[in-house]
Amino acid sequence: MNDVVSVALFTIGMASVATLVMLPAGIAMAWVLARHSFPGRVVLETLVSLPLVLPPVATGLILIAIVGRRGPVGALLEWVGIEVMFTRLGVVLAMSVMGLPLLVRAARAGFEQVDQRQEQIAATLGARPVHVFFTVSLPLARRGVIAGALLGFSRALGEFGATIMVAGALPSTRTIAVAIYTYTETGQQQAAAGMLAVAAAIACASLVLSNRLGASQTC
């Protein structure tokens, strides 16, 4: 029982960190895609959608090719003493990458619904573009952004294929999904069932929370 609770708390913690990590990049990408056309835009759109379209294991393989010790980024990080594979950092990375596309999609929809008129007026009132973004665009898009963050969080919670590839199935990096896999594959049915129940409970709680948040937006 202890194990179940600690794995659950660990997973929630990691997913929360992953959500925080994916927010700045996700919001920026959503904004750029919603407002600007530029050469290479299609490339950005494709890259952001890849983790949605590829099997998670494939995304995991791509990730370890980049951040593994033998990869370009991984070699650099190792030089500075930072390891990614088999660490919590790896868990956060895998979760962030898998949740990002969902965040970008929802946030982008949020930004697209913002009346550009408001942004224009803000500019005429003397606000520079960055200030307009934080004081007008982002607040007006907050429903989409929050929905995106919740989606990203949920995805991170349940993430398995990329996580197990990047962070392994170690006791120190075991998420709920990995634990269920391990228990099932090693015949520990009861433990698997217990973990499954916890996963379902967390999913319910997220849903309730997101409904509450959605409801409080209406004036």
Added chain:
Amino acid sequence: MLTSFTFDFCLGEGEFVLEIHEEIEARVVAVFGVSGAGKTSVLESLAGLRTPRRGRIRIGGRTLFDTDADVDLPPYARRVGYVPQDLALFPHLNVRRNILYGAGAKPVFALTQVLRLLELDGLLERQVSRLSGGERQRVALARALMASPSVLLLDEPLAALDTGLRARILPYLKRIRDELTIPMVYVSHAKEEVRAVADWVLVLDRGRVVRSAAEV
């Protein structure tokens, strides 16, 4: 106090082209014409929200736009107080925050003065959605004024109001003109308004100036 206006530009292509070549000295320039004549495009060009293909725009000695000199000030640098027809009040901010949005540390006009002028005391904590039509109009004016503009650009400020309200808001516009001595470019399709507020009229028809004269 007269302000000099240089409107010398060409906007748009193909089906709709707006072309103005005017040098004016006035307090309030009215842009008059039926809908579709290009009146809003004039204001948008002055505000920097639309970019003419070529030309010059100068107001009160400041060059806002000049293709020859490669000048194109972004909207946030033009110091124009633009009040569009739909007002575009920020729905997520209350009245106070709307009005003070562009105020900065040292606004030219004191908040108390502007609030008194437009009779907005007591509305500061209201949500924008709970304002009447007339109140919204005045809040939009106050917001533009508190951004320390060197010119006000008003797009049909009274068009959305009923006759009674119109009669009530018009004096506010006059007060702004007289007490704050701020120049205005005022778009309207109503002759009486133009006569009441402006001292110069540009009449537009399908993107061209058909009359430019002092208003008696």
Added chain:
Amino acid sequence: MLRRLSPVLLGLVLACSSDGPGNVASPNAFIRVSAAISVSEPLQVLARGFEQETGTSVELNLAGSSTLAAQLLAGAHVDLFLSADTRQMDRVVADGLIPSSAPINLLSNRLVVVVPSAGFLPSGRFESPAVLTDPLFRRIAIGDPAGVPAGVYARAYLKSISLWGALSERMVPTRSVRAALAIVEVGEVDAGIVYRTDARTTDGVQIVFDVAAEDGPAIVYSAAVLSGARDPDTAEHFLSFLQRPASGAVFDEAGFVLLSP
């Protein structure tokens, strides 16, 4: 706002990158073992035994052999690799991460044919796998021959006795051999071909045919210490530990066949 957040984020990121093994007997000394998940039960027992004996903790990374190999090829820090599939071991050796002479053939496994215990099918043993060609067996579960070692072996075996052609359309490939076992257990399929070690974990299936070692494909679990291991000596020590008679008994209990001298 972003400026205030970024040191927090950086702190979080750095905090995430430092951690050690979960169950720590001696926090400083540990070896990391990537092992095929099909040996996890006996291996977990043996790892605890090793920890108690030496005070060094053994961190087990249990997953499918192809995932483990992919991690090693990307440069993951692992001391010992135990693969259920010699092809995966070969991949790692070919990449220079393990000397070609190093892998030891540790264990073998046997294929068995199972049916649901609670099924309506006649219980008892099959004289031969050809019984599967009976129309009663509409669906047969095996690990996906495209990637799961057990499935690869199952297909190789059936081909060797010329049954693959007759049965291939009835095959239900699963993501892992345990998944195949699970669907036999719940009766979703009429039979399955799994490892003997898997079949013995549950009463929900019944073994109806044992593939004799000499008839079946060579299922070999090989193990080797990585060249770049952080603690090669302890890793070698653990590998020797796994080959002791007492360890052999643990593997045997689980249904594995011992191979080492």
